[in-house]
Structure formats: structure tokens, C-alpha cells
Amino acid sequence: MRIVPVKKIERLTESLAIKANTVLRKDIMAGIKKAFLDEKRPLAKMALGQIIQNAKIAAREKLAICQDTGLPVVFVELGQEVFLKGGALDVAVNKGIKAAYKKSGFRRSIIQDPLRGKKDIQFTPVVIYVDIKRGEKIRLTVAPKGFGSENVSRIKMFKPTAEAEEIIDFIVDTARRAGPAACPPFIIGIGMGGTLDKAVILSKKALCCNIAKVNSSHILSRLEGKVLKEVNKIKLGPMGFGGKHTALAVKILTDPTHIAGLPVAISISCHATRSATATI
Amino acid sequence: MKEIKITTPLTKEVIRQLKVGDVVLITGRLFTARDLAHKLLFSSLKKKKKLPFNLKGQIIYYTGPTNTPKGKTIGSCGPTTSSRMDKFTPSLLKAGLAATMGKGQRGQEVTSAIKKFKAIYLVAPGGCGAYLSKRVKKANVIKYRELGPEAIFYLEVENFPAVVAIDSRGKSIYN
Numbered sequence: 001m002r003i004v005p006v007k008k009i010e011r012l013t014e015s016l017a018i019k020a021n022t023v024l025r026k027d028i029m030a031g032i033k034k035a036f037l038d039e040k041r042p043l044a045k046m047a048l049g050q051i052i053q054n055a056k057i058a059a060r061e062k063l064a065i066c067q068d069t070g071l072p073v074v075f076v077e078l079g080q081e082v083f084l085k086g087g088a089l090d091v092a093v094n095k096g097i098k099a100a101y102k103k104s105g106f107r108r109s110i111i112q113d114p115l116r117g118k119k120d121i122q123f124t125p126v127v128i129y130v131d132i133k134r135g136e137k138i139r140l141t142v143a144p145k146g147f148g149s150e151n152v153s154r155i156k157m158f159k160p161t162a163e164a165e166e167i168i169d170f171i172v173d174t175a176r177r178a179g180p181a182a183c184p185p186f187i188i189g190i191g192m193g194g195t196l197d198k199a200v201i202l203s204k205k206a207l208c209c210n211i212a213k214v215n216s217s218h219i220l221s222r223l224e225g226k227v228l229k230e231v232n233k234i235k236l237g238p239m240g241f242g243g244k245h246t247a248l249a250v251k252i253l254t255d256p257t258h259i260a261g262l263p264v265a266i267s268i269s270c271h272a273t274r275s276a277t278a279t280i
Numbered sequence: 281m282k283e284i285k286i287t288t289p290l291t292k293e294v295i296r297q298l299k300v301g302d303v304v305l306i307t308g309r310l311f312t313a314r315d316l317a318h319k320l321l322f323s324s325l326k327k328k329k330k331l332p333f334n335l336k337g338q339i340i341y342y343t344g345p346t347n348t349p350k351g352k353t354i355g356s357c358g359p360t361t362s363s364r365m366d367k368f369t370p371s372l373l374k375a376g377l378a379a380t381m382g383k384g385q386r387g388q389e390v391t392s393a394i395k396k397f398k399a400i401y402l403v404a405p406g407g408c409g410a411y412l413s414k415r416v417k418k419a420n421v422i423k424y425r426e427l428g429p430e431a432i433f434y435l436e437v438e439n440f441p442a443v444v445a446i447d448s449r450g451k452s453i454y455n
Contacts, residue, residue, distance in 0.1 A: 042281050043301065043443060043453075047405060050441070054411035063410040064346050064356040067429075105347030105355050107429055121428070148361055148383075148406070180454060181361040181384025183406040239383070239406055240454055241443075272407040 002079070002136040004280075006087040009076075009140065012278055013096025016142040017072060018104050020276035021064050024055035027210045028187070028273055031248040035185060035238070044243030048185075051238075051271055062104065066272045069106035070144030072097055072126040073204055077139035080132050094124040097142075109147075129201060141208055143275035149186070149268045152178035155200055158262040164223065167192075167264055168230050174266045175231045175247060180240025183270035186247040187211060188231065191265040193257035199265035202253040207267055208275045211249035224250045238271070285439070289337025290378040295400055298444050300451040304402065305439040310341040310381070312433040314360055317424055318368040325371050332423035332432055335377040341404070342382035344429030345419075354419040354435070356409030359383040362401070366390050373397040381442055385454050395450035402442040403453075415440040 024032075029052070036048040058065040074093050078084075100106070101123040112120040154174050158167060175186060189209075191202025215221040227250045237243030248271070257263065281303050286294055288308030298304070311333055313321060324331055342362055346355035362382030369380060370393035381402040386394075394401055404412060418436035425431050445453045 043303070046281055046303070050405040050408050050411055054405070054408035057414065058356075058410035061349075061352075061410065063349070063413065065410060066407045067344060067346050067356040067358050067409040068360070069346065069356075105349050107344065107346045146407075179385060180403075181363065181406075183383070239403070240385075270407055 001081050001083055003083050003085050004138065006084050006089060006092040008280065009084070009089065009138070010092040010096040010099070012140055012280060013074065013093050013142060014100040016140060016276040016278060017097050017100035017144070018062070020142050020144055020274045021069050021104065021106055022062050023059045024065055025273065025275065027212045028248070028271070029055055031211055032185070032271060035245040035248060039238070039243050039245060041237065041241065041243040043241035044237045044245070047238040047241055048245070064104070064106055065274065066146060067107060068146040068148065069101065069109065070146045070274070071110055073143045073145050074126055074128045075141040075143070075205065075208070076128065076130045077133050077137070078130055079135040079137045081136040082138060089130070090128055093128055094126060097126050098123045137279055139277065139279045141275055141277040143204070143208055146270055146272065149178070149182045149270040152182045153203075153267045155196060155263065155265040157196065158264055160260060160262050162262055168227055170264065171227050171266055172230050172234060174268065176234050176236065178268050180236065182268055183272065184236050184240065184247065185238050185245040185271050187269040187273040188227070188247050188250045189267040189269060190227070190250065190252040191254075192252060192262065193255035194263060196263050198255055199263035200267070202255060203265040203267035206251040206253045207269045207273055208277065209251045211251065215252065220252045220254065224252055288339060290339065291337065292398060295378060295398055295448050298400055298447055300444055300447040300453050302444040304442050304444065306339070306442060307438050307440070308436070310339050310435040310437055310440070312341045312343050312345070312435060314342050314344050314430055315364055316427050316430040317432050318365050320424065322368040322371060325375060333434070335372060335375050337376070337378045339379040339381055339402070340372065340377060341435070342380070345433065346409070346429070348419065352413070354413050354416045357413050357416065358409035359404040359406055362386055369393065373399045385452070386446060391446055391450050391452060394446050394448065398448045400444055400448055401446035403445040404440070404442045412440065
């Protein structure tokens with residue numbers, strides 16, 4: 001058994017939240033730079049250049065990459081041999097987020113009453129998913145989700161006999177409807193299988209995957225490539241200025257599902273897709 | 281790419297000359313307002329009450345900045361989605377507002393109003409709040425301080441980059 005003071009989780013959450021919001025993920029930056037070199041349309045190329053400059057300034061001056069510092073989604077992979085001491089896990093995570101956001105001047109974006117009866121806007125509570133794993137390790141991921149892209153995310157319950165083309169069309173249509181305001185080039189996270197809710201969680205986890213890493217499933221890797229190609233055919237381009245790069249990557253995670261169904265969830269994320277991970 | 285320097289207040293002549301797709305660098309004033317401030321401005325207009333600033337020739341920038349760090353003029357201040365402010369925009373254009381600036385498409389009513397009142401719609405680089413903060417030389421809250429990032433800020437900017445997304449002829453970059 002490993003005893004971990006919950007304060008450690010609080011501090012780790014804080015440092016990951018600051019990092020996620022100020023340092024653009026290496027793989028995303030590499031993707032943007034590649035797209036910049038490849039893009040021919042002048043306004044599209046200009047937009048990608050501005051994104052690169054923005055990331056450099058944000059990292060250098062510890063400024064938020066985007067003023068929408070989002071609603072953080074926190075994934076905790078908790079080893080079942082770990083005994084958390086000194087408080088509740090969710091309280092520690094929320095305290096860590098609050099400390100990060102307050103110290104760094106990030107924005108309060110979480111309205112307590114979703115029906116807007118009261119205008120009470122805070123830094124928390126954030127969305128926390130805990131997966132219990134074997135062992136003694138704790139893996140923490142803080143992924144602030146901006147809502148320009150969140151608002152255009154979708155789920156569809158396909159028939160189990162649906163053809164791949166139907167699913168691809170749904171993804172392409174979602175990207176098209178997302179439009180310029182969701183800040184392309186997109187990172188598209190897809191979750192397939194499970195139940196309705198599980199598919200969506202998978203799609204969020206997919207956004208935390210390294211876009212340069214090839215999917216370990218050959219079939220999914222090919223499907224990711226096909227979807228990316230089809231999405232880029234719509235030529236929405238960086239910030240909707242047209243061009244080749246409507247999406248930088250498509251990442252698919254799957255789970256077994258019911259014989260009568262095929263949930264397909266799409267989490268659209270913008271060019272400022274943010275996450276930071278650490279294992280302790 | 282050719283960059284056209286423009287200053288505020290925008291004259292009818294400058295507005296007329298700007299074409300969809302033009303890259304501009306704005307030096308002068310921006311007034312920020314997003315959802316809640318628009319609701320309040322709209323209500324003031326309807327009740328014929330005095331607005332917090334003179335609209336004529338000015339640019340409203342849709343943004344909700346992060347807090348201002350020590351030693352800086354403003355925090356991260358990139359554009360927010362313009363279409364949420366669509367229903368308030370025609371009245372503001374009618375009252376003399378020269379331009380709005382945000383990101384993404386506008387609805388048909390806004391495009392018609394832009395054409396009718398000879399205004400323009402600009403888009404600033406989305407998700408580039410840190411980069412844009414560098415072009416802001418001065419920032420003050422002038423109204424609705426209690427709304428935090430939803431307040432109306434007065435910004436003095438130098439070479440603030442934007443693209444003409446809808447010109448005064450009603451031509452849109454997204455079509």
C-alpha cells in the first residue's frame with residue numbers, strides 16, 4: 001500500500017493546469033508548424049503563423065494561450081494500492097485548479113447555475129473522471145476545454161450495421177458545421193462504442209493522445225487517416241480562411257459495445273487543444 | 281501579404297475602400313463588449329438612454345480578457361464567437377457603430393445591416409490572446425466592472441491585426 005497525501009494531488013493539479021494553459025503541447029505545436037510550411041493560401045498561412053507566435057509569447061510570459069481558459073476536464077488514473085490521506089480527492093483537484101487559475105490570472109468561466117437563474121461564475125467545480133487501475137501509481141491529466149469548440153461537438157447512435165462511410169460523413173458534417181468560430185485547424189477526438197456517455201468520455205480522452213503517435217490498431221490508424229483526408233476536403237482551413245488544413249489530426253478510441261448499437265461521439269477541439277499529464 | 285493601416289474613428293471613406301479579405305492593422309481605440317454588455321447596451325439604446333461611449337466611427341471588439349498580470353496592460357484577449365451578439369448588432373450599426381470585430385460567421389440580418397449602414401465586420405486571430413495582448417497599449421474598464429471579463433473595456437491599440445470578413449458591400453469571406 002502506498003500512502004499519498006492528498007495535498008500532493010492538489011499541487012500537481014495546480015502545476016499541470018498552469019502548464020496546460022500556457023505551454024502549447026509539443027505535438028500540437030509541431031503539427032501547426034508543419035501545416036504552416038505546407039499551407040499555400042496567404043490568409044490561412046498568416047493565421048497559422050499567428051498561432052505559432054502566440055504560443056511562443058504565451059510560454060515565454062506565462063500568459064494564457066487563449067483567453068478562454070476553459071472548463072478543465074481532469075482525468076485521474078488512480079492505482080488501487082494508493083491510500084489517499086488528508087482529504088477528499090475531488091476537493092484537492094478543485095483546490096489545485098483554483099490556485100492555478102487565481103495565481104495566473106486565468107478566467108473564471110464556470111457558471112454554477114446552468115439555467116442562469118443566478119450569475120455566479122467561479123473557477124470550479126471542474127469535470128473529474130477517476131479510473132481505478134492496478135498498482136500504486138497516480139496519473140493525472142488536466143485538459144482545459146474551450147467552449148467555442150465544445151459547443152459544436154456531437155454524438156450519434158448509429159445502427160450496428162452502419163457503414164464506415166456513414167460514420168465518416170457524420171464526422172465531416174460535424175467539422176463543416178463547426179465552422180470558423182470553433183478555431184480550426186481542429187483536433188478531432190472520436191469515441192466509438194461503450195454506452196452513449198462512455199463514447200463521449202473516450203472522445204475526450206482521444207484529445208489527450210499525442211497526435212504524432214500512430215494508433216496501435218492498424219484498422220483504426222487507417223480510419224483516422226481516411227477521416228482526416230475527408231475532413232480536409234471541405235477546405236474550411238485555418239480560422240475559416242480556406243486552405244488544406246481544416247484538421248491537424250483525428251484520434252479514435254474504441255470500447256466494446258452492445259450488439260444493438262454503435263455510439264459515435266465527436267469532441268471537436270480547436271488549434272489550442274490543451275492538456276498536461278504527469279505520473280507520480 | 282499587404283497590410284493596410286487604419287485608425288479610429290473609421291471614416292466612411294476608409295470603410296468604403298476596404299474590401300473583403302483585406303488585412304488591416306488597427307491603431308486607435310477599441311471598445312470591448314460581449315454577451316451581457318450587449319444586452320445592456322441594447323436596452324439603453326431602446327430606452328434612448330446615453331451609452332457609456334460614443335459609437336460613431338468606433339469598433340466594438342468581442343472579447344472577455346483574462347486578468348491583467350502585474351506589469352502588463354492586459355491579459356490574454358483574443359476574440360470570442362461573434363454570432364452570439366448577432367441579435368444586438370443591427371441596432372448598434374444603425375446608431376453609428378462603424379465596425380464589429382470577433383471571430384466566425386455572422387447571420388443574414390447582420391450582413392444586411394452592414395450593407396445598409398455601410399459598416400464592416402472584422403475578424404481577429406482566434407485563440408491568439410497572448411499575441412494580441414502585445415498590441416494593446418492601454419486598457420481601462422469604463423462600464424460594468426462588476427461583470428469581470430464581461431465588462432466594457434476601452435483599449436488603445438497599435439497595429440492590432442485583423443481581416444475584413446464582411447465589407448460594406450456585404451461581401452463575406454466565408455462564402
